[in-house]
Amino acid sequence: MTPYAAVVSARFRMLLQYRAAALAGIVTQTFFGFTRLMILTAFFAATTRPQAMAPADIPAYVWFGQALFQMVPWTLDREIAAQIRSGDVIYELLRPVDLYASWFSRAFALRTAPVLLRALPMVLIAALAFGVGPPPSVGSAVAFAASVTSALFLSCALTVLVSVSMLRTVSGEGAAQTLLLLVWVFSGLVIPLPFFPEWMQTFIRWCPFSGLLDVPLRIYTGNIPAADASWFVARQLGWTVVLVVLGRVALKRGVRRMVVLGG
Amino acid sequence: MPQILVENLVKTFRVAERRPGLWGAVLGLAARKQRSVEALAGVSFAIEPGELVGYIGPNGAGKSTTIKVLSGILVPDSGRCEVLGRVPWEERRAHVAHLGVVFGQRTQLWWDLPAGESFELLRDVYRVPAADFARRLDELVALLDLAPMLRTPVRQLSLGQRMRCDLAASLLHAPPILFLDEPTIGLDASSKLAMRDFVKRLNRERGVTVLLTTHDLDDIEALCRRVIVLGGGRVLLDGTLESLRASVTPERWLTVDLADGSAPIDDPDARVVSREGDRVRLAFDPGRVAPAALIARIAAKHVVHDLFVENPPIETVVAKLYESRSQ
Numbered sequence: 001m002t003p004y005a006a007v008v009s010a011r012f013r014m015l016l017q018y019r020a021a022a023l024a025g026i027v028t029q030t031f032f033g034f035t036r037l038m039i040l041t042a043f044f045a046a047t048t049r050p051q052a053m054a055p056a057d058i059p060a061y062v063w064f065g066q067a068l069f070q071m072v073p074w075t076l077d078r079e080i081a082a083q084i085r086s087g088d089v090i091y092e093l094l095r096p097v098d099l100y101a102s103w104f105s106r107a108f109a110l111r112t113a114p115v116l117l118r119a120l121p122m123v124l125i126a127a128l129a130f131g132v133g134p135p136p137s138v139g140s141a142v143a144f145a146a147s148v149t150s151a152l153f154l155s156c157a158l159t160v161l162v163s164v165s166m167l168r169t170v171s172g173e174g175a176a177q178t179l180l181l182l183v184w185v186f187s188g189l190v191i192p193l194p195f196f197p198e199w200m201q202t203f204i205r206w207c208p209f210s211g212l213l214d215v216p217l218r219i220y221t222g223n224i225p226a227a228d229a230s231w232f233v234a235r236q237l238g239w240t241v242v243l244v245v246l247g248r249v250a251l252k253r254g255v256r257r258m259v260v261l262g263g
Numbered sequence: 264m265p266q267i268l269v270e271n272l273v274k275t276f277r278v279a280e281r282r283p284g285l286w287g288a289v290l291g292l293a294a295r296k297q298r299s300v301e302a303l304a305g306v307s308f309a310i311e312p313g314e315l316v317g318y319i320g321p322n323g324a325g326k327s328t329t330i331k332v333l334s335g336i337l338v339p340d341s342g343r344c345e346v347l348g349r350v351p352w353e354e355r356r357a358h359v360a361h362l363g364v365v366f367g368q369r370t371q372l373w374w375d376l377p378a379g380e381s382f383e384l385l386r387d388v389y390r391v392p393a394a395d396f397a398r399r400l401d402e403l404v405a406l407l408d409l410a411p412m413l414r415t416p417v418r419q420l421s422l423g424q425r426m427r428c429d430l431a432a433s434l435l436h437a438p439p440i441l442f443l444d445e446p447t448i449g450l451d452a453s454s455k456l457a458m459r460d461f462v463k464r465l466n467r468e469r470g471v472t473v474l475l476t477t478h479d480l481d482d483i484e485a486l487c488r489r490v491i492v493l494g495g496g497r498v499l500l501d502g503t504l505e506s507l508r509a510s511v512t513p514e515r516w517l518t519v520d521l522a523d524g525s526a527p528i529d530d531p532d533a534r535v536v537s538r539e540g541d542r543v544r545l546a547f548d549p550g551r552v553a554p555a556a557l558i559a560r561i562a563a564k565h566v567v568h569d570l571f572v573e574n575p576p577i578e579t580v581v582a583k584l585y586e587s588r589s590q
Contacts, residue, residue: 006387014375091371093336095388096360256338 003097004105011109015117022117025070029118030125033066040191052194057221061192063126064217070114071152072212073159074184076176077103077110080163089167093255100160100248107159111152139226140219147216147229150236154211157243158183164247167254182207188214194223208243211236264348265309266440266472267333272342274303274328302328303339304496310474312439315466317483317504318476320493321582326476329493330444333474334364346440360389363433367445370425371432372417378428379413382435389436396435403431406461423454430461441465443475447482459485480574494585508574511583516573517545517557522566530560541568546575 001009037059044055053061080103083089092099126132135141162176184190186209193204193214204210215232218224224232280296302325310316320326331337332344335351335358344351351358365371372381386396404410407427412420420428426446433441443462447455463486465471477483483490483504490507492500500507516536524541532552533545547557554572561567574580 001387003388003390006384010373010376010380010384013380014373017375086369088369088371090331090336090366091364091369093355094334094359094362094364094371096356096390097388098356 003095004101007102007105008109011106012113015109015113022114025114025118026121029066029069029122033062033122033125036065036191037062053192053221053223057218057223058192059126059130060132060221061188061217061223063122063130063132064220065188065213067119067122067126068115068148068151068213068216069189070118071111071148071155072183072187072189073107073111073155073162074180074187074189076166076173076180077107077159077163080106081166081173084163084166099255100244100251103160103163103251104156104244107156107163108152111155111159135220136222137226140222140229143226143229143233144216144220146233147211147219147236150233150240151212151216154208154236154240154243157240157247158208158212161243161247161250164250164254167251183209183212186210187212188217192217194218208236208239211239266312266347267308267310267474268343268345269309269329269333270307270343272303272306272329272332272339272344273301274325274332274337274339276300276302301496303332303342305342306493306496306498308491308498308501310472312472313466313470314489315462315473315487316475317487317490318474318493319478319480319483319490320499321585324493325496326493327444330364330442330474330476334362334442335359360436361438361440363436363438363441365426365429365433365441365443365446367426367443367448370417370429372425372428374418375416377414377416378409378420378432381417381428381432382413385432385435391436395437399435399437400431403434406464407431407457423450423457426450426454426458430458434465438471440472441474443473443477445477446475447477447479455479455482462486480576480580484574492584494588499584499588507580507584511580511587512575513548513550514546514575515549515554516575517547517554517561518571518573519543519545519561519565519567520569522568526565528561528565530557532557533561 040058040062041055044051044058080089083092092102095102135144158179162179165175165179166173186193186204186207188210193210196204211232215224215236219226219229219232276299277297278300280298302323304325306325306329318326318329328337332339333346333351335355338352346358347361349358372378373384376384382400385391386393391399404413407430409427409431412424412428417425417428430446441462446462447458450458459482462473462475466473466486473486475482475486488503490500490502490504491498492507500510502510517533519542521541521543524538524543528535528543528545530545533547536544536546538544545557545561547554558570561570
């Protein structure tokens with residue numbers, strides 16, 4: 001196994017062992033799924049104007065959003081945060097590997113393992129209780145697969161960037177939390193992004209956050225037609241490249257000026 | 264050519280200073296006072312292959328900073344440093360592949376995974392061929408008695424067990440050089456002995472070069488012929504352990520527990536260093552008086568419950584060395 005595959009595999013095995021957390025996660029995610037759905041249903045019952053999303057698309061958007069919830073980088077990589085605070089991060093620098101690639105691999109496991117553990121119940125609820133079917137066309141299905149994959153890499157790149165930012169200050173969690181708040185709101189975790197006012201749509205479109213969740217979900221429902229999807233996926237990939245480059249530069253600088261105190 | 268070469272290494276840290284009190288904290292938000300701390304002020308030494316060198320000095324002397332520079336983790340402000348012909352921070356990846364490092368106060372094992380799985384991860388990270396890995400792991404398991412720990416999550420290991428696993432983890436890729444930064448800190452006596460024994464064998468039988476920093480003079484005495492003493496970021500002494508003692512003080516300490524700790528002790532060859540309750544610590548020069556003779560004299564005049572003879576702690580020796588050098 002290459003070092004990076006080994007990191008993914010070790011982290012994966014570790015994350016899979018937290019069964020209680022997975023169970024608790026399934027319960028909370030189901031609860032919030034119903035809550036979000038009820039709020040949106042009430043909203044559609046009260047509005048008479050045509051909206052940016054069809055009511056029929058809502059269950060798929062909500063339940064697949066709940067299924068992919070853990071893929072969205074709304075939390076820190078707590079292990080790296082703890083390592084940076086304790087100074088154990090020093091051992092990461094003693095390995096003959098590319099540190100960025102190694103952290104990216106950790107992020108990859110962090111953003112996939114919980115999804116694998118928790119997605120199935122959400123998809124079942126969507127299919128059995130709300131009759132959510134497959135995407136409207138084969139084109140949409142292919143575009144959805146491409147978009148989810150891009151979203152995963154985008155999420156990993158952002159996770160690593162947040163981790164790297166913590167190298168710069170002893171408790172860099174403040175800055176990190178701000179970024180994560182933006183992720184929370186502008187990835188579509190709270191309300192679907194098409195419902196934001198018109199004047200915000202340009203901002204939303206040019207931020208990387210919609211590519212984390214909103215874009216794949218809207219491709220799945222057909223709200224973004226298959227024909228337009230390639231442009232959205234290209235933007236996801238573009239942002240991934242930008243964030244990877246930023247993360248690499250910041251990591252290089254962060255490591256150069258890092259001070260491991262004491263010990 | 265030496266395996267490890269350090270010439271005139273300088274490293275200064277800038278440390279933010281907080282003014283005291285609430286008002287100080289508020290002021291600190293606007294403007295921070297910074298203070299320079301010279302961790303290394305021109306350190307030079309050379310280590311040949313197969314040496315086992317003790318690197319000692321008081322807290323803040325620059326020991327760990329040196330280890331971090333030698334490991335490629337810190338970039339010095341100036342000076343030259345080569346390990347196996349490489350500049351550590353310029354060729355970090357190639358450099359660390361030939362290096363084993365153990366920091367006694369940290370762990371490189373994954374907390375929630377059994378130690379064995381951390382070892383397997385390290386095998387892949389260092390790209391160790393499976394056959395070599397299996398052979399080395401078997402050896403390490405036998406030598407360090409790791410068999411009962413391999414399947415236990417690291418968080419459930421005792422400190423002594425964890426340190427043995429950490430030591431094994433640093434050797435799976437068979438590095439020719441091993442840095443041990445306070446490897447015995449916090450260990451009980453038997454774990455310390457096991458650790459020393461293992462390091463000694465590693466050095467004798469495998470020819471692994473070891474640089475050992477420690478506060479425990481017994482570590483140094485058990486292991487090292489050569490010591491480098493650091494103080495205030497400078498090398499105060501580089502030589503044998505005997506030369507260190509001789510250059511500073513030939514004194515040893517006799518600690519006695521008396522029935523009456525306040526009793527005056529007047530012996531021409533002993534000097535009272537400290538008194539804690541009924542425990543009295545005396546310094547004497549074994550060149551002038553044989554320990555047995557001194558003990559007999561003290562026991563004749565006082566009721567002695569317990570006694571032991573020891574070397575002055577490294578802090579005292581180094582403090583004296585430091586005093587004498589700065590005069």
